[in-house]
Amino acid sequence: MFELQDAFARKFHYLRLSVTDVCNFRCQYCLPDGYKPDGRKSFLTLDEIRRLTRAFAAMGTNKVRITGGEPSLRKDFTAIIETVAATPGIRKVATTTNGYRMARQVADWRRAGLSAINVSVDSLDSRMFHQITGENRFQEVMAGIDAAFAAGFEQVKVNTVLMRGLNDGELGRFLAWIKDNPIQLRFIELMQTGEMDELFSRHHVRGALIKEQLLHAGWQQKVRAHNDGPAEVFWHPDYVGEIGLIMPYAKDFCASCNRLRVSSVGKLHLCLFGEQGVELRDLLAEDGHQAALQLRLRQALADKKATHFLHQGQTGMTPHLASIGG
Template identity: 30%
Template sequence: MDKFSRIIDYIRISVTDRCNLRCRYCVNEAFPFMPHAEVLRYEEIIRFVRVCAELGVTKIRLTGGEPLVKLGIEFLVKEIHAIDGIEDISLTTNGVYLGKKVPQLKEAGLRRVNISLDTLQPERFAYITRVDAYKDVLDSIEKAKDMGLNPVKINTVIIKGFNDDEILDFARFAKAWDVEVRFIEFMPFGESTLWDSTKIIPSHEIEELIRKTYTLAPSLNSHKGPAKMFNMVGSLGRIGFISPVSTHICRECNRLRLTSNGMIRPCLFSDTEFDVKQLLRDNADDDALKEFISRCVREKPEKKHEIGLLKKCQKSLRNIGG
């Protein structure tokens, strides 16, 4: 528990800063990678999760970069799944490689998957990602559903002037495919020069637009988190809204982040981070690790920004973990 009585039981772990896409709002053309030696090894991640589980963490999400570019990711899922206390393992992916890995990941213990998809137009997908892989992502969504990784969640960043004309298309997609589409406000991160505040569309505007065509019924978020959820009447599809810019979601925050180079970030929008990799590589004992992690939790801020005054984070999501 942190200083503000929030129970921290969820850790998002970036396993790599590397990605097979070059999304324009995430990176610039240079796209430098971390040296391999700086990235946490699987055995270090596994030990970190075990210690966190002993402190009360029950939920792990693996992210990147793109976690499925990491060799042997199924091994990591299996080892985390075997740790006492871990009840839920999920994965955030761009979906390009997921279709080929779903059976192995499901067997290893993966419960759920979030797939990032910002457009339903193949040409636009190729433009924003700089890769022609739209069909691969749709195939991955279908295979994830077939393998029972439900609910399959689609993360969609809405950017004014780029894909805001597809809001109703995504709502229709959620209803037709029985998936959960979560609209995410455009957030300011790191290297990209694409972001500016005029391109943000507040969640309430997206919700109002969707309600003109579809009937939405309030829904409980089955996994505690920042999304405001709705059922789409007449289908199994759901719509969600994640509003880090227009609405305070800090009071519901139950997570820490572990970056791919071994830094604990108590807050996504703060550049404050703590080096746990050094302790792991110095073979610090479990008690020292627990005290360090607990101290990081105590440093978690109550809130990091005022509405409309969000400071641009100096690192990209591929470094922090999406």
């Protein structure tokens, strides 16, 4: 049996590893009041990240996404990429970033072993971008995307959180952008977390509405690879770019779950929603604990639920998306 497999025969090839919960943006759907520092926190060290990644890789994980908060705020972010990429068995190293430092640093990330990059761009209108993110950084982020292509990335994924009354009228503008550019534009449904009930009820848009429009316009769905994320991806013969839809409220969304999460303070989270997390850090302090760490991972997976229960209105214990890496 595959070593990272749950009671529902789901196999987990994909680790989302948060390295900080600090973020310098104030996105309405995540940290609208900005990051509130907690002086007691100590984020995973480079050695702890090395030990953790080796344990996951030895159990079949072959893809790691480095997340935050904003992961590039770590001064050793390039060294983290290099450490993860050097792990035997890890074939793909990705990151999700707000793009703040991309223009200056993305070439270094590429040389360190980064193989895929996702950038958050919630609007192609600079004023709306500012309104949603709380930061007037649109031009810098777009320059970062250009720098990623210049550094050798063949495709850049762009994450856009759909919000009714804000950016939900920009589909045509986004489609024009990807017509001649190798961008996979991923529309993400707004998700309800513990601190966002009112925002969710005001701005939630069903991704299924966009899916209907795409299919009507001749877009076709691609087959997922075993270590792909949760997006349903669509292609069109007239477009260089692609569209991805992440719809956590869709029926059977969790049936294809293939990813586990570790927070920036070393807790395993079996789902983005719902639980306190399983402590791993006591087994990361020094070498020699890999067998015990793997045993704890297997034991934790025995408790993974069939679904996140979002469709039943249960938002779980996650206060906001930055807290365990989105």
